Amino acid sequence: MFFRMLIESFVRRRSRKLLAVAAVWIGLSLVIGLLALGLDVGDKLNREMRSFGANIQLQPAEAAVDVRVGGYELVAPGRTVYLDEADLPRLKQIFWRNNILAFAPRLTTQARLAGRSVPLVGTWFNHHVLLEDADPFVTGAAEVFPYWQARGAWPMNPESCLVGAALAQELDLGPGDRVELTTDQRSTSVRIVGVLTSGKDEDEAIVAPLSVVQRLAGLPGKVAEVQISALTTPENKLAERYGRDPQSLTPAEYERWVCTPYPGSVAADIQNAVPGSSARVVRRVAETQGAVLGRIDGLMLLLGIFVLIASTLSIMGVLSSAVLERRGEVALLQAVGAHRADVLRLFLTEAVAIGLAGGVLAALTGQVLGGWLLRVIFDSASEPHGVLLILAPLLGLLIAVAASVPPVWRTVHQQAARLLRGV
Amino acid sequence: MLGRMVVKAILKNPGVSLWTLGALTTCAILAALFATMAMEVQQKMSGELRHIGANAVVYPITSPASSQSASTPPQVDWPTIETLLQTRGVKTARVALRVGLIEGRPVAVAAANPQSLTVMTGYWSVTGRRPSGSDEVMAGRSVAKMLGLSVGGRINIQWLSGESPGQYQVVGIFESGDEDEDRLFVPPGSLTVATAGPARFAQVPVTHPQVPGVTAGRYADCLSCHAATDPKIRNAAPLPLSAGPTGAGNSLPMTSDFGYLLMSVPGDGSAIRALEQAINNLEQPVQLKPLQQVLYGERHMLTKINLLAGLALTAVAVLTAMGVCAAVLARVVQRRKELALLQSLGATRWAVGMLLLLENTAMGVVAAASGFVLGTALAQGVVWYVFHANVQPRVAALAAATGVTLGVCLLAGWLGARRASRLQPAAILRGD
Numbered sequence A: 001m002f003f004r005m006l007i008e009s010f011v012r013r014r015s016r017k018l019l020a021v022a023a024v025w026i027g028l029s030l031v032i033g034l035l036a037l038g039l040d041v042g043d044k045l046n047r048e049m050r051s052f053g054a055n056i057q058l059q060p061a062e063a064a065v066d067v068r069v070g071g072y073e074l075v076a077p078g079r080t081v082y083l084d085e086a087d088l089p090r091l092k093q094i095f096w097r098n099n100i101l102a103f104a105p106r107l108t109t110q111a112r113l114a115g116r117s118v119p120l121v122g123t124w125f126n127h128h129v130l131l132e133d134a135d136p137f138v139t140g141a142a143e144v145f146p147y148w149q150a151r152g153a154w155p156m157n158p159e160s161c162l163v164g165a166a167l168a169q170e171l172d173l174g175p176g177d178r179v180e181l182t183t184d185q186r187s188t189s190v191r192i193v194g195v196l197t198s199g200k201d202e203d204e205a206i207v208a209p210l211s212v213v214q215r216l217a218g219l220p221g222k223v224a225e226v227q228i229s230a231l232t233t234p235e236n237k238l239a240e241r242y243g244r245d246p247q248s249l250t251p252a253e254y255e256r257w258v259c260t261p262y263p264g265s266v267a268a269d270i271q272n273a274v275p276g277s278s279a280r281v282v283r284r285v286a287e288t289q290g291a292v293l294g295r296i297d298g299l300m301l302l303l304g305i306f307v308l309i310a311s312t313l314s315i316m317g318v319l320s321s322a323v324l325e326r327r328g329e330v331a332l333l334q335a336v337g338a339h340r341a342d343v344l345r346l347f348l349t350e351a352v353a354i355g356l357a358g359g360v361l362a363a364l365t366g367q368v369l370g371g372w373l374l375r376v377i378f379d380s381a382s383e384p385h386g387v388l389l390i391l392a393p394l395l396g397l398l399i400a401v402a403a404s405v406p407p408v409w410r411t412v413h414q415q416a417a418r419l420l421r422g423v
Numbered sequence B: 001m002l003g004r005m006v007v008k009a010i011l012k013n014p015g016v017s018l019w020t021l022g023a024l025t026t027c028a029i030l031a032a033l034f035a036t037m038a039m040e041v042q043q044k045m046s047g048e049l050r051h052i053g054a055n056a057v058v059y060p061i062t063s064p065a066s067s068q069s070a071s072t073p074p075q076v077d078w079p080t081i082e083t084l085l086q087t088r089g090v091k092t093a094r095v096a097l098r099v100g101l102i103e104g105r106p107v108a109v110a111a112a113n114p115q116s117l118t119v120m121t122g123y124w125s126v127t128g129r130r131p132s133g134s135d136e137v138m139a140g141r142s143v144a145k146m147l148g149l150s151v152g153g154r155i156n157i158q159w160l161s162g163e164s165p166g167q168y169q170v171v172g173i174f175e176s177g178d179e180d181e182d183r184l185f186v187p188p189g190s191l192t193v194a195t196a197g198p199a200r201f202a203q204v205p206v207t208h209p210q211v212p213g214v215t216a217g218r219y220a221d222c223l224s225c226h227a228a229t230d231p232k233i234r235n236a237a238p239l240p241l242s243a244g245p246t247g248a249g250n251s252l253p254m255t256s257d258f259g260y261l262l263m264s265v266p267g268d269g270s271a272i273r274a275l276e277q278a279i280n281n282l283e284q285p286v287q288l289k290p291l292q293q294v295l296y297g298e299r300h301m302l303t304k305i306n307l308l309a310g311l312a313l314t315a316v317a318v319l320t321a322m323g324v325c326a327a328v329l330a331r332v333v334q335r336r337k338e339l340a341l342l343q344s345l346g347a348t349r350w351a352v353g354m355l356l357l358l359e360n361t362a363m364g365v366v367a368a369a370s371g372f373v374l375g376t377a378l379a380q381g382v383v384w385y386v387f388h389a390n391v392q393p394r395v396a397a398l399a400a401a402t403g404v405t406l407g408v409c410l411l412a413g414w415l416g417a418r419r420a421s422r423l424q425p426a427a428i429l430r431g432d
Helices: A002-012 A014-052 A085-092 A165-171 A210-217 A237-244 A251-258 A263-273 A283-324 A327-335 A340-378 A386-412 A416-421 B002-012 B014-050 B078-087 B114-120 B141-147 B216-229 B231-236 B269-281 B292-334 B336-344 B349-387 B395-421 B425-430
Strands: A056-060 A067-069 A072-074 A100-113 A116-123 A127-129 A137-139 A149-152 A160-164 A178-182 A187-197 A206-209 A225-230 A277-281 B056-060 B091-102 B105-112 B125-128 B136-140 B154-159 B166-175 B183-186 B201-206 B250-255 B258-264 B286-290
Touching: A002 A014, A002 A340, A014 A100, A014 A283, A014 A340, A014 A386, A014 B292, A056 A263, A085 A100, A085 A127, A085 A225, A085 A263, A100 A137, A100 A210, A116 A210, A160 A165, A165 A187, A178 A206, A187 A206, A187 A210, A206 A210, A225 A263, A237 A251, A237 A263, A237 B125, A251 A263, A263 A277, A283 A340, A283 A386, A283 B014, A283 B292, A283 B349, A327 A340, A327 A386, A327 A416, A340 A386, A340 B292, B002 B014, B002 B349, B014 B292, B014 B349, B014 B395, B056 B269, B078 B091, B078 B258, B078 B269, B091 B114, B105 B114, B105 B141, B114 B258, B136 B141, B141 B166, B166 B183, B269 B286, B269 B292, B292 B336, B292 B349, B292 B395, B336 B349, B336 B425, B349 B395
Parallel strands: A116 A206, A160 A187, B105 B183, B136 B166
Antiparallel strands: A056 A225, A056 A277, A067 A072, A100 A116, A100 A178, A100 A225, A127 A137, A149 A187, A160 A206, A178 A187, B056 B258, B056 B286, B091 B105, B091 B154, B091 B258, B125 B166, B136 B183, B154 B166, B201 B250
């Protein structure tokens, strides 16, 4: 009898029931979508911190201290120490290899161009780093220096280069021009394919593929430094303590420090992997990361809570409205002898079915919505979150039951006769 | 008459009116909250990022020299520039650089006001403390390593400008991860000439054999080629190199002072461009250079945050619209007898629909006003929790709260009117 009434209720009120399921589905889809986004947002925003540039710099350990004053650069003799380009694939073989998002080596020398000496910067552009047992890792200047703006194209072969915006203006150079670069060792002809604006020294330099600069400088296979973009965790008190005095950490704390991708621990891992190198954390980028992520985490948590409250209230409103419309039906059931518990059971079972149906649908569409939002905002794919597949039906069930109980409870406690008379 | 009917209709159905008002107020609160947050978060986050250092730098432009002798770059009236910047709420730190010699090794020494420098370099990790006294120095990690410095040690710096050597105590060693690690920092009082006078180029003795394996000629060559790459320097100072390969006592041309101004400009690139124009109007021989890396990163992050806030607002608007529509439909269902009676008395369906719309609009106005107040208060709580700062009530937030709430009201009212128009007065009045 109970199930017959339940089935009849769904069959005879198909459109209303579908509407209720749709309300739960749409509301929960938004909630699950935002939750899916919220679960990934910290990681995605962390990756977006690459827009500030490299957060770790790798140099030869014995590199000397430069003296720069007002444009003079007294290059100390230690500059003759270089890193080997051949060692760089090791960056993708360290413990934190998956946290290494991009890296680009640099080698700077001087070349003569149009009768004057100009800085010549060599780096990678869309470089394929060959790795053992893995696909090649594609990296380069565009990934490490996202703030570089090239008018024209990026160099894609050893015969092409970029010219800094200031130098281009001074020498009246532009994309398509061919220039002859000469050093003491040799000379080469390259074609300018783009004008570079970086806001830094590169604005007054020629930026060419690393191999070109190595050849011109007579330093095959050598690099002066490597700029690295790594996915790291903002530093906390533990990392600060390590920075001040590594000996102050207990063995357990040290293990925690090593196993957490703090900028310092990733830098230490990198330094150990590349012989003769010294890795230093670019503190400005690291601190910015900490400031932004610390604030965003709190903000997203609060926004998530507000959205959840709003959606719960809305779904409850829709379901309550649906129950209110059926007060006459409740009264009729009571008039023909149904107990209050029977009526409650019937309505709650309906609510459970509606909540579960809406929740299951929302579990699927919510994840799709979250993935779409991630693509739109961060241009990045989302990870599937199994927990949301369970959470969505549960939420649907809870909200539907919570929304149905108060109006049904109120209705069953009203006088059936008055309700049937329409008073 | 109509107004009275609207008021009575709201007051005579307190339960469902409160429900509708609650749903509308929730909608208004969230709209005001998210609108306030969208504006405040951008501002506060930008301010937060400004605590992490400079986003632009002003440095002197040198003019072409007329002879082969050492030239003097133009005088810069730094106090005038600093006054202009301070009136515009820009934080500044003036830095004066010169070359000193420690144990015969050239080292860049920077003088800056400790407080101003702290504002610009809050991200430095300092072991020990920053210098405050005129005989205190803070060393970058690289230079400390090169010279074997430690906190508490003492160093003797010889000045290339010919001033008497200075004795300093190392009070801190810092890590920055950039070229500042190659420098020593002292308070401005430590360098008597550096912050006041113009840059000068001098030939000074450098004791070369103390740099292992390198001849003075190598130093001179390096200096020569690098200085020649910078058009400002190349034009300003033809370099009278006289260094030879014989070792000690060779001369190197050096700048003895070089001043520049670090700036933390609130706002984005347009604020910096406006400031650049203002500085140009002062007709000082300086140039403002935005730090593209910082600006790009900040702009990029703020765009993402705004997108997230906008998205959350859209989701909330959709969800609350659902809730309000449900409340309004429940209101129609509960008042179907009353609406049927109105129709039986001669009210047209259009008039009944208008009545419902007006009721909704009246409640929407109340909800928008109260929602704005509560939403702003909630935003204050959120901003205080996240940024420890206060918010300003925003007209745009009031507009957003009113706009979204009235929009939702009209949508829900239209749905309610549509539902009401389908009521059959006779059947309802019979109690069918």
